[in-house]
Amino acid sequence: MRLLYALLLSGIILCVGLSALLPSATLVAGGLTIAAAAAGLVLVTRTQRIIALLLIGVGLASVVLSIQLGSNINGRDLLSVNQDLIGMLTAVSFLRLITPTALTTRTRLHGRLAVVRTALATHALGAVINIGAVSIVGDHLRGRSPLRLADAALLTRSFSAAAFWSPFWAAAAAATTLVPGANSLVLLLVGLALALVAIGLSVWDIFHLWGRELPAYTGYSLTWALVRVPLALVAIVITAHQLFPAVSVPRIVLLAGLGVTLIGLLIIDGRGALRALARHARHDLPQLRGEVTLFASAGVLAVGLRMLLPLFDLPLPVSEFTVFVAWTMMLAMILLALVGVHPVVSVAIVAALVQPLHPDPTLFVLAACIGWGVSTAVGPITGLTMLLSARYGISSSTLTRRNLVYLAAVLVTAWPALLLCAALV
Known part of the structure; x- marks a missing residue:
């Protein structure tokens, strides 16, 4: 079954990539997505x-009723269906x-x-490789002792803020799928x-969390090797x-990600590049089954809502849409x-509700990305908080309460960001 699942996901990648040149390939990708679900x-x-x-049940019921x-x-x-x-x-x-x-270098900071x-x-890591960045940095910060609440709060806030601007996050892909036509340059500049x-405001709270232990903190290094990709x-x-x-x-991101990966592997180990890609497809892609099933199911829900609500x-x-x-x-x-409620579900709901207002795509996508990012940090049962709970023993409820400070900061600063976005488009 895992091999079949890996083949289905590989087929989705191939067909979505091909749809950049052959639009009808997206229909095949949609069929494969339903099969993967x-x-x-x-x-x-x-x-x-x-x-x-x-x-899926609510989505199919909405289709039948419509x-x-x-x-x-x-x-x-x-x-x-979110292919x-x-x-x-x-x-x-x-x-x-x-x-x-x-870490590749040592610093004195x-x-x-x-x-x-x-x-x-x-x-920087989270903007591209998504939740894998949390494990990479978290494992280093933990060392041989439990991860501290201050580090957990720092990880959630720094990581989730990448959703505000990164085209490599599910937030931007889901929102642009629902309301296409956003200006990616405006999203990048305003969101970043x-x-x-948001990160600058958050670190002041982290300083207070560390208290007297702050002067000895060393953290995780930021190197050229880390940010060049x-x-x-x-x-x-x-x-x-x-x-x-x-x-x-999303199609551009897909092609760019695969292209950069292939070039990087050819530079690192030319002969083993294809084997590395095949090994990842066979063994690592099936590990994404939770996210894939959720997003595909939310895609079915979105189809039903788009048909029913109008x-x-x-x-x-x-x-x-102001x-x-x-x-x-x-x-x-x-x-x-x-x-x-997972943000992939809430964004589908709000998109269906505001559809009669014909929202400006850029303003809609930015608001959706901000909402998605903050939801990731403060939601008690999001993938991020569940990862920190399972891997590092951090209480989800405690972390949610601590991140309410971050929530308040973003709610205040998001207003001028949305105003700037509306002015630029």
Whole structure:
């Protein structure tokens, strides 16, 4: 079953990549995604299976109800089940093959500067290789003793802020799939500025958490070897999107990630490059079954909501998608995360609700990315908090309460960021 699952995910990557040139290939990718969701139901844990079945059930019920109410069936819409998002996430996982996992240099930084350096290193890694960065940095910070709450808070905030701007995160891919046409350069500039401000505000709280132990803190090194891959990928994605605006960002990210990985492997070990890729596809891709099953199930839910909600004349209290509406949408995603709703589900819900307002794509995507990032840090049962709980013994509820400071900081700073975004577009 794991081999079949690996083949399905590899097929999704291939078809999503091909759809950049042959748009009809996305339909094949959609079919493979549905098959991967079905196979994933067998492979995931009981809790994940229940959540996936609930999302699929609500989605299919919405499709059936919308058909009974007279909605037209479009095969392309039925096969739009987050395949671009899943293809991008699985393709980006190959970058771990060329990302350094250990310190390559020693520095003399201690105390506050070491905290800032650790935050930036986590952010740089997390922007590209996603949650794998948390394990890489967390294992080093832990050493031979339990991970401290201060380090756990620093990891969650520095990592989750990457969702504000990184095109390699599921947040941007999911949002652009739901509302395509966003300006990637504006998202990068505004989102990155907000992320740096949020991290800057967060480290002051971390300083207080360490107390008298702060002067001895050494943290994790930020080296050229660590940041060169993220910088190269961001440059490639932004340039390619400007040259080929018709190609969606998730597809560009997929192709860029695979291309950079292949080039890096050829430089490191030319003869073993293909073997390394095949080994990752066979053994590591199936480990993403939890995320893939969740995102595919949420894709089915999104299909149903997109078909059903337009059939009802839902009275919205606003007539256009303003900065206030975008900020409120972001807040709604965060509140849903606090009660256990994954952001991939909440973004599909809010997208369906604001669709009649014809939201500006850039403003919508930025608000969704901010909401997704903060939800990742404060949600008590998100993948990030569950990882820290299972791997390092950090209490999810304790970490959520501690990160409410981060939540407040982002809620305040997100307003001017959204205003700037609206002005630039």
